[in-house]
Amino acid sequence: MDAGALRALAHPLRVQLFDILSQYGPQTASSLAERTGESSGSTSYHLRALAKQELIREIPGRGSARERWWERADRAVSFDSPEALATPSGKAATQLIMNEFLGRRQQQLMRHVSEQIAAADHADDGTSSITTAHIHLTPDQAKDLIGRLSVIVDEVVAGARGHEQEPDRSPFTVRVDVFALPEDGDAR
Template sequence: MTNELPAQDGAGDGVRPGDRVLDAGALRALAHPLRVRIYDILSQYGAQTASSLAERLGESSGSTSYHLRALAKHELIVEVDGRGSGRERWWERPVGGVSFANPEAIKTPSGRAATQIVMNEFFRLRQEQLMAFVDRGLGGEDPSWQEGTMISTATARLTPEQSKELTRKIMALIDDAVDKHRDQDGDDVRPVTIRADVFPLPGLEG
């Protein structure tokens, strides 16, 4: 699965050219709920320090610093060049797609367990964010943002090849938007999570 993280944020099953496929060691390093949350914040909001993460997560800076070092050991995150001091280090997630779909890793019980922890936490956070947005939409999210969002479910009858073609087209649109606006800044700019799910349903007998 890609932490699409596909082209910085999201999730899917294909591995595209340039995606980093996490090895078993990196998956195990990430397989902690707090580390997934830290990784997600760096993906969505950009560079952070141990102190800023601690404030956002309600943890101690010692705890977030420990988890940052564990992620950095496997190059899941890197220190920001030329920013911060010896006491206040800034960390960021490298640009590019990351895939959890490592066939070798899931051949072992520990690899499967690590992959499951990461995926479960990743999707739990995405669902939390979706429901929080729905609640804000009912109670006061800016109308201009409501008009620029989409929460939609559809069903189509496709062959495997048609499904592959559909996912390629969707990811091309997402990649284009991410690449074009990756470093955009301004008064009206906010992080926007882009979620695309395409998967087969079980048969009626399933």
Template sequence: MDETERTPSTAERVEDRHAQDRVLDSGALRALAHPLRVRIYDILSQYGPQTASSLAERLGESSGSTSYHLRALAKHDLIREVSGRGSARERWWERPVGGVSFANGEAVKTPAGRAATQIVMNEFFQLRQEQLLRFMDRSLGEEKGPWQEASMISTATARLTPEQSAELTRSIMALIDEAVDKYRNQTGDEVRPVTIRADVFPLPDLEDQS
């Protein structure tokens, strides 16, 4: 087969797509390393554009506080003002489209960089855990019907080599990327933001847990 006609492999598609992901530098990590800013960033990522007032209502903060933190995030291009929307008194903010990585090998070489990365990662995964627990509580109560049946909470264990784990990771990422690209801007009566979480990591040896 001619090389120009070769279909890219799953690994190549995933690598090409995520080659452009932004790796946050030390300045951006330090700007984000505040629990409220992580929450603001997460809301903009999951629910789309917001104002200082709408964020304040969601977070139980003053609009002055959320406005201050929005400006701090915007200073490092973590978020941006929505072009052509709002006014001088009611500005709308959004998170730019594209992948972001908190794992910066250079940043974690310094104590300040490691501390900032730890704060951001801890807060981010705490938010994800809170969302999971809230969904589980709702699924026992009011979250019935199609959404309960359309959701998945599952864990499994396999014995893999690093290469096999990498292959599995790329396959999962390819499925996620396809769904994100296809439905990113979908609207409709039954459309809701859906968080997609995938964890693949090696377990410690039993001896390490004793």
């Protein structure tokens, strides 16, 4: 991600808007305002800032002059760019963005656990999985695992892109966590 895009995204509401567009597909400033509890003027302002950096785009031919529809651009977004991490401001922006994204993911996971799994009529239909594995890996094995998992996720995402509005499609989140645990067992 270039410095301009990183700066544009380094705002909690913009992360939230970008994430909603990524997860739930096209939205208007008004629908995003309802989802976030912000004013449509505020969401509209932040949408334009994201669009200026080509992180999102307006959908041509959809909506009206008063109601513009927005979607996430088809470009990959990576936060481990050496250029971004080379400066203190780039590191700070990356940290803010990642904290916002991961905070949203954790809230979504906890909501899933508390609402869906705890529901009296919950039945395991095989459409969700919370899996944790503890293994000992070399750095090369960790890199290989990350690469293999990324290929699978990228393949499925590419195959699903453009089919969001088809019947029986629902938004899902895919979360793959691979990281070395602290040697001292401290969870800080």
